[in-house]
Amino acid sequence: MNTTTTLGQGATMKAVIQDRYGTSEVLHVGDVPVPEPGDREVLVKVHAAGLDRGTEHLMTGKPYAMRLGTGIRRPKKRISGRDVAGTVVTVGSAVTRFAPGDEVYGVAPGSFAEYAVGPEDKLAHKPANLSFAQAAVVPISAGTALQALRDVGKVRTGQKVLVIGASGGVGSYAVQLAKVLGAHVTGVASAAKADFVRSLGADEVLDYAHDDFADGTRRYDLVLDIGGGASLKRLRRALRPRGTVVFVGSEDTGNILGMGRQLRGVVLSLVVRERLALLMAKERASDLEELTALLEAGRVVPALADSYRLDQAKDAMRLLEEGKVRGKVVIVPVATAADDVPAGRR
Numbered sequence: 150m151n152t153t154t155t156l157g158q159g160a161t162m163k164a165v166i167q168d169r170y171g172t173s174e175v176l177h178v179g180d181v182p183v184p185e186p187g188d189r190e191v192l193v194k195v196h197a198a199g200l201d202r203g204t205e206h207l208m209t210g211k212p213y214a215m216r217l218g219t220g221i222r223r224p225k226k227r228i229s230g231r232d233v234a235g236t237v238v239t240v241g242s243a244v245t246r247f248a249p250g251d252e253v254y255g256v257a258p259g260s261f262a263e264y265a266v267g268p269e270d271k272l273a274h275k276p277a278n279l280s281f282a283q284a285a286v287v288p289i290s291a292g293t294a295l296q297a298l299r300d301v302g303k304v305r306t307g308q309k310v311l312v313i314g315a316s317g318g319v320g321s322y323a324v325q326l327a328k329v330l331g332a333h334v335t336g337v338a339s340a341a342k343a344d345f346v347r348s349l350g351a352d353e354v355l356d357y358a359h360d361d362f363a364d365g366t367r368r369y370d371l372v373l374d375i376g377g378g379a380s381l382k383r384l385r386r387a388l389r390p391r392g393t394v395v396f397v398g399s400e401d402t403g404n405i406l407g408m409g410r411q412l413r414g415v416v417l418s419l420v421v422r423e424r425l426a427l428l429m430a431k432e433r434a435s436d437l438e439e440l441t442a443l444l445e446a447g448r449v450v451p452a453l454a455d456s457y458r459l460d461q462a463k464d465a466m467r468l469l470e471e472g473k474v475r476g477k478v479v480i481v482p483v484a485t486a487a488d489d490v491p492a493g494r495r
Contacts, residue, residue, distance in 0.1 A: 156183055156238070156264075163482065164228045164262035165462040170210030173466035176229060178459050184259065184266045188243040191267055193253060196281035197456070197479040198260035199232030200465055201289045201318055202398065208466065229462065230261030230480060234275055234285035244269045246434075254284040256432045261462055263482045273437035276444040283451040286477035290318035291440050291449070293397060293430040294326050294373075301428050302371045302395045306331030311362060311369040311387060314376025315351060316342035318477045319397055321452040323373050324349040329448050335369070337362055337377070345475045349452070363387040373397050381414050385423050393424040452476025 160183045167175045186192045208229060210216050219225055234254040237247050247253060252275040257267030275284045297319075298304045310327045314320040315336030327334045328350040336351040343354045355362055363383040370389055375397045384394045396411040414425035443449040456479045457465040465478050 162263035163459055164259070165230065165459055165480065166227045167208055167224055167229060168227060169223050170208070170216075172209065173463040173470060175208065176463040176466060178462075181228065181262070183264045186239060186241045186244075186266045188241040189269050190241045191237055191244060191247050191253070191257075191269055191272060192239040193233055193235040193257055193265050193267060193272075194238050195233055195257075195260055195263060195265050195482055196235045197285035197481050198230045198234075198262075198265075199286040199288070199290070199318075200230075200462075200469060200474075200478050200480060201232055202469070203289060204229055204231055205466065205469055226258060228259035228262055228265075230265070231256050231258055232285050232288050232290075233257040233260040233265055233267060234281040235265075238264065241269075247272065247274075252281075254281075255288050255434065255437055261459065261480045270434050271432045273434050273441060276441045278445050278447075279451065282456055282479045282481065283453050285479045286318070286451050286453050287322075287440060287444065288437060289430075289432065290477060291322040291326070291451075292432060292436045293319050293428070294322035295436055295440065296430050297373055297395045297397050297428050298323060298326055298330060298371075301426050302373065302393055304330050304332050304371050307333070308370035309333045309335070309368070309389075311335050311337065311367075311372045312351075313337045313357075313362070313372065313374050313379065314397075315346045315349070315354070316475055317376060318452075318474075320373075320375045321346075321349055321476045322449065323375065323397075324351050325449045326443075329443060332371075335362070335367070342475055345452075368392070371395065378410065381410065381417060381425070384414070384425070385421070388423050391422050391424070393426060396425070396427045397430075398428075454478050456481050458482075 161180045162183045164181045166179045237251040253272045254275045255272035257265035259265050310332040312323045316338040334351050335353040336346040337355045338346045340356045346354045363386040368389040372394045411427050418425040454476045
């Protein structure tokens with residue numbers, strides 16, 4: 150391991166910890182050892198960490214099937230967080246893309262902490278025009294949106310795209326990226342978030358409480374099902390002949406597997422003319438590098454809502470649980486410079 154770090158052996162740090170599954174109330178701040186990177190890993194001083202839906206699922210342990218990998222009775226990994234932006238402190242012996250002092254962003258499990266370790270192949274150099282806080286809300290959500298549109302949805306210029314859940318973390322990037330790829334975009338969100346979705350570039354915005362996207366008056370080439378749990382029948386009714394639905398994620402779809410509706414859709418796709426496909430998103434540096442070019446060109450803008458200290462992580466998570474977040478929020482270690490985060494809850 151490269152030993153240029155000034156951290157001494159046995160050094161500790163502050164981190165957001167959970168010792169059991171549950172709601173945001175299980176989160177608390179404690180002292181833990183600073184992690185050491187493996188051969189192909191990077192130790193990052195965390196300046197900001199984005200909060201995503203995946204972190205909420207890891208906190209609750211739902212759907213229950215995921216506990217086969219994360220821990221049956223309690224989480225195997227106690228520190229929350231995945232998205233990260235910060236400065237490289239130390240690199241593993243086999244790391245070739247980064248050096249101490251580099252500013253990076255990407256995925257580092259346990260990022261709600263002062264330091265976190267991330268795999269080299271899930272990190273990229275931070276976009277030069279973004280603050281750490283802005284960069285921290287990009288990796289998982291924007292990468293997921295990109296793969297849903299480009300790899301699974303195979304969107305083309307001139308197509309009509311419907312984004313269900315357009316105001317959330319993934320949805321806010323899906324709207325922007327679909328426009329970059331030349332699509333006509335309709336977003337579905339609450340009336341309170343309609344102006345926000347329009348600001349992202351959506352051509353039309355539907356109020357999920359009053360407007361029925363499947364009323365037969367509108368048809369789409371591609372539907373991104375990110376939230377709401379619409380029935381397969383309604384999703385198919387919104388499609389043009391041979392159109393595609395991509396299941397990106399949706400809440401309230403079952404506590405056991407969490408994907409019953411999506412899996413039924415994939416099976417149904419074998420016997421109907423519409424295509425219903427399930428996205429299994431991957432976290433990879435190549436997507437981050439593609440996103441960096443778009444971010445530095447100003448074609449995609451991070452939807453950063455607010456920032457919270459480590460000791461306010463449960464407050465941020467509670468807002469996510471209640472569906473009150475527009476775009477994404479960040480968790481910021483107390484030691485991070487104030488210039489890195491927007492005015493708000495520092």
